[in-house]
Amino acid sequence: MTAIQADAIRNYILAKDGNRPHLIGSAFAEAAEVAIVAPQGTISLPSRLQGRAAIADALARRFGEAFENVYTFCLGQPPAADADRFACDWLVGMSEKASGAVRVGCGRYDWTFAAAPPRLVERLVITIECMATLPAERTGPVMAWLAGLPYPWCRAATAAASAPTDPELSAVLGRITGRA
Numbered sequence: 024m025t026a027i028q029a030d031a032i033r034n035y036i037l038a039k040d041g042n043r044p045h046l047i048g049s050a051f052a053e054a055a056e057v058a059i060v061a062p063q064g065t066i067s068l069p070s071r072l073q074g075r076a077a078i079a080d081a082l083a084r085r086f087g088e089a090f091e092n093v094y095t096f097c098l099g100q101p102p103a104a105d106a107d108r109f110a111c112d113w114l115v116g117m118s119e120k121a122s123g124a125v126r127v128g129c130g131r132y133d134w135t136f137a138a139a140p141p142r143l144v145e146r147l148v149i150t151i152e153c154m155a156t157l158p159a160e161r162t163g164p165v166m167a168w169l170a171g172l173p174y175p176w177c178r179a180a181t182a183a184a185s186a187p188t189d190p191e192l193s194a195v196l197g198r199i200t201g202r203a
Contacts, residue, residue, distance in 0.1 A: 027104070028106050029176075030049075038082070043083060044083035059071070059151070096115070109136070112129065153198050168187050
């Protein structure tokens with residue numbers, strides 16, 4: 024049986040990756056806050072979202088308008104059942120709908136959960152550390168790699184071991200394995 028907090032994280036990932044805004048309600052508390060820390064030009068998202076409706080709109084609906092084939096992985100083990108806070112690294116891969124270009128990035132999630140049941144997310148800080156953009160011709164190998172990984176929880180070593188050989192992925196892979 025998984026921790027309720029792990030279910031909330033999984034529901035957020037399924038909402039974002041699958042363009043399913045209805046799942047945001049089973050991940051975030053009504054008044055939840057999301058802060059996004061990203062280097063300039065990495066990705067176009069607001070730096071702060073307040074409330075479940077704003078989170079669903081930005082991270083499921085609008086994100087899904089721009090990207091497809093989205094795979095997000097939490098690197099490591101899910102949180103313990105009694106966790107009030109949880110941090111993990113993440114890896115994401117996706118293709119841009121407009122250009123077909125492939126994006127692969129990594130960063131860190133810092134989760135804060137409500138103390139009372141149903142232990143939904145009250146605050147999430149998404150830190151984007153690195154984002155590589157590859158030409159559309161590389162979509163096949165990148166998507167085959169991502170589709171073959173355990174989803175949504177995956178060890179960094181597992182992700183790196185099966186990654187396609189591509190110099191443009193080296194910074195992302197170096198970060199997730201600690202060699203950057």
